[in-house]
Each structure stands twice: as C-alpha cells, then as structure tokens.
Amino acid sequence: MQGAMKEVKAESESNFILLKSDKKLYRVNVNDINYIEAHGDYVKVHYSNISIVIHDTFQNLLSQLGNSKLVREHKSFAIASNKSEHIEGNTIKINDKTIPIGQTYRSAFFKKILPER
Numbered sequence: 607m608q609g610a611m612k613e614v615k616a617e618s619e620s621n622f623i624l625l626k627s628d629k630k631l632y633r634v635n636v637n638d639i640n641y642i643e644a645h646g647d648y649v650k651v652h653y654s655n656i657s658i659v660i661h662d663t664f665q666n667l668l669s670q671l672g673n674s675k676l677v678r679e680h681k682s683f684a685i686a687s688n689k690s691e692h693i694e695g696n697t698i699k700i701n702d703k704t705i706p707i708g709q710t711y712r713s714a715f716f717k718k719i720l721p722e723r
Contacts, residue, residue: 623671625651627658636674640689640700642667644682652703679715680708687719 625632634653643650644664651658651667660667668676668684678684679698683705691699696712698705707715 625658625660627660632658636671637686639674639676639686641683641685641703641705642676652701677715677718679711680706681710 621636622633623636625634634651638653640652640654642664643652645659647661647663648659649662649664649667651660662670664682664684668678675686675688676684677687685698685700685705689700691701693699693707696707696709698707
C-alpha cells in the first residue's frame with residue numbers, strides 16, 4: 607500500500623476525512639478546512655484554529671478531498687473560498703494569514719469563485 611493512502615482516508619458517506627499526523631488520526635470535517643499548504647512530501651492542513659502536518663503530497667490530498675470546496679489558487683496553496691475575508695491584488699486574507707494568488711492559477715481561480723454575470 608502506498609504511504610499516502612495510509613495518511614488520508616476519505617469517508618464517502620460523510621464530510622469527514624481521516625488525517626494521520628504524529629502517530630494520531632484526526633477526524634476532520636472538510637467544511638472546517640480553511641486552506642492547505644504544500645511542503646514537499648508533506649501538507650499542512652489548517653482547519654478551525656488547528657494546523658496539522660501530514661505525510662502526503664499536495665496533489666494526492668487534493669485528489670483525496672475530491673469535489674470539496676477547496677480551490678487551488680497557487681502551486682503551494684488551496685483555499686476554501688467561503689473562508690476568505692478579502693482579496694486584494696494578488697493576495698487572499700484568511701484568519702490573519704495572507705496567501706498569494708499565483709499567475710498560473712489566477713484566471714481559473716477567479717472563474718471558480720466569482721459567479722457568472
């Protein structure tokens with residue numbers, strides 16, 4: 607079994623995922639995730655007022671989350687667009703954290719978060 611599969615397990619019948627960090631399993635409500643941040647073969651998951659680091663790749667975690675409300679706006683970040691306080695220029699503010707919007711993802715990001723007019 608691949609290491610990443612041990613780290614994250616999606617529960618299809620609910621909005622929860624299991625994240626393994628520091629020999630503990632955390633049951634995290636997907637709706638509580640503010641953003642995720644890539645760190646090589648690790649991902650930092652920020653939810654509620656908690657941050658945990660799991661041993662998984664950013665892309666694998668995004669695919670495990672499936673059609674969640676996370677939107678990728680940078681090569682190293684994906685945010686829950688409903689948790690953003692404001693967007694200014696090329697940055698997004700979430701819980702006192704300023705997150706960049708990458709040029710590669712900018713157009714697709716705004717198409718996803720702004721309703722069509």
